[in-house]
Amino acid sequence: MSFTFSAGEKFAQQLDAEDPLRSFRDRFHLPVGANGEPLIYFAGNSLGLMPKSAKQIVEQELEDWAKLGVDAHLNAKTPWYSYHETLREPAARLVGAQPIEVICMNSLTVNLHLMMATFYRPTKSRFKILMEDPAFPSDTYAIKTQIVHHGLEPKEALVLARPREGEFTVRTEEILDLIEKHTDELAVVLIGGVNFFTGQLFDIPTITAAAQKHGITVGVDLAHAIGNVPLSLHDWNVDFAVWCSYKYLNAGPGAVAGAFVHERHATNTKLLRLAGWFGNDPNTRFRMHLEPEFIPVASADGWQISNPPILSMAPLRASLALFEEAGMEALRQKSIKLTSYLQFLLEDGDSGSLFNVITPREANERGCQLSIQAREHPKELFSKLEAAGVKCDFREPNVIRAAPTPLYNTFHEVWRFARILH
Numbered sequence: 001m002s003f004t005f006s007a008g009e010k011f012a013q014q015l016d017a018e019d020p021l022r023s024f025r026d027r028f029h030l031p032v033g034a035n036g037e038p039l040i041y042f043a044g045n046s047l048g049l050m051p052k053s054a055k056q057i058v059e060q061e062l063e064d065w066a067k068l069g070v071d072a073h074l075n076a077k078t079p080w081y082s083y084h085e086t087l088r089e090p091a092a093r094l095v096g097a098q099p100i101e102v103i104c105m106n107s108l109t110v111n112l113h114l115m116m117a118t119f120y121r122p123t124k125s126r127f128k129i130l131m132e133d134p135a136f137p138s139d140t141y142a143i144k145t146q147i148v149h150h151g152l153e154p155k156e157a158l159v160l161a162r163p164r165e166g167e168f169t170v171r172t173e174e175i176l177d178l179i180e181k182h183t184d185e186l187a188v189v190l191i192g193g194v195n196f197f198t199g200q201l202f203d204i205p206t207i208t209a210a211a212q213k214h215g216i217t218v219g220v221d222l223a224h225a226i227g228n229v230p231l232s233l234h235d236w237n238v239d240f241a242v243w244c245s246y247k248y249l250n251a252g253p254g255a256v257a258g259a260f261v262h263e264r265h266a267t268n269t270k271l272l273r274l275a276g277w278f279g280n281d282p283n284t285r286f287r288m289h290l291e292p293e294f295i296p297v298a299s300a301d302g303w304q305i306s307n308p309p310i311l312s313m314a315p316l317r318a319s320l321a322l323f324e325e326a327g328m329e330a331l332r333q334k335s336i337k338l339t340s341y342l343q344f345l346l347e348d349g350d351s352g353s354l355f356n357v358i359t360p361r362e363a364n365e366r367g368c369q370l371s372i373q374a375r376e377h378p379k380e381l382f383s384k385l386e387a388a389g390v391k392c393d394f395r396e397p398n399v400i401r402a403a404p405t406p407l408y409n410t411f412h413e414v415w416r417f418a419r420i421l422h
């Protein structure tokens with residue numbers, strides 16, 4: 001996709017006027033700055049904004065709890081017993097999955113451990129895990145402790161795909177080379193959908209095919225990808241995936257996360273796993289102590305452990321309804337335009353010596369985030385952005401992450417952000 005942009009303010013206003021998704025901004029609460037005006041909120045990659053509809057949906061659950069007590073499990077407006085069912089189809093659409101491949105549960109890192117408990121079964125010869133570097137620290141901790149948990153050494157079992165000298169992002173060929181090099185020893189390839197630091201979108205289908213050709217299992221961490229880029233996990237044949245819901249999914253702090261298990265594994269009740277009663281066949285679940293044998297549900301639900309956290313799931317329902325209404329394809333179209341426009345404005349003029357964008361330039365290699373490397377006085381630059389009413393974030397040593405999101409950000413905000421930065 002190529003665009004012809006121009007740098008004037010009128011052009012930004014015109015893009016907003018032509019934006020078919022512009023009305024969605026009114027469906028969110030926008031944090032305001034000291035002057036009472038909305039902040040330029042480009043931090044949806046950290047914590048997405050609150051849908052206005054979230055409050056009513058949470059209040060409904062509180063009211064049902066107050067009025068019905070334990071009977072709300074079956075008699076609430078949306079019965080709690082099957083509450084997670086209401087999330088399944090919209091979540092499946094966002095990741096490109098069959099409904100039986102998706103379960104909303106726990107938090108991201110917990111789900112990563114649960115998936116690894118099933119899919120990382122190291123043997124004497126096949127025991128290595130390949131992941132990108134830098135990865136989000138929680139993933140690194142989880143993977144290293146998984147390795148140690150099996151009595152192995154991270155130094156021997158962890159293979160890292162790094163950017164080349166002088167580059168910022170990891171080349172797909174680098175990952176493919178490492179897969180070839182460690183072909184017979186790799187058990188799992190774990191790749192981020194979109195890297196948290198650089199904003200790089202990985203070529204998931206190519207990496208998946210290359211690894212699976214050699215019998216290597218592929219898992220994807222979608223923390224920065226879900227609700228940001230369209231995904232087709234089922235068709236890409238990914239083995240498992242995990243995500244959180246408080247970033248681009250706008251489901252609130254610590255919101256309930258999700259997991260994907262490909263159909264061919266999801267229906268295999270023989271797979272080893274760490275179990276709890278909500279992963280058990282519903283027909284025998286409430287026979288309780290009379291049924292001590294665990295019989296997994298033959299779907300991703302078979303990995304569910306506990307009864308669903310209703311108060312943390314309620315805002316996710318509000319948020320998923322907005323994604324259903326807007327549609328991921330339309331959101332991605334606007335997102336590509338919004339971020340390309342930001343890139344254009346950042347490169348307009350002669351600030352090349354002060355900052356540069358380390359995120360890939362091609363739209364199909366990134367989501368909405370641009371990672372801006374400040375050459376001089378990065379912290380001071382960031383403080384000045386904050387003082388001017390911008391909410392984005394800073395990652396050591398010198399990277400400012402700005403993530404304009406298509407649901408609630410405008411082209412005019414992108415224009416103002418670029419002007420403030422210049």
Ligand SMILES: *Cc1c(COP(=O)(O)O)cnc(C)c1O
Pocket residue numbers: 107108109110136138139192196221223224244
């Ligand atoms: C945000 C993020 C996490 C956070 O993990 P939680 O378990 O939700 O606290 C983990 N991994 C990645 C890649 C992330 O972007």
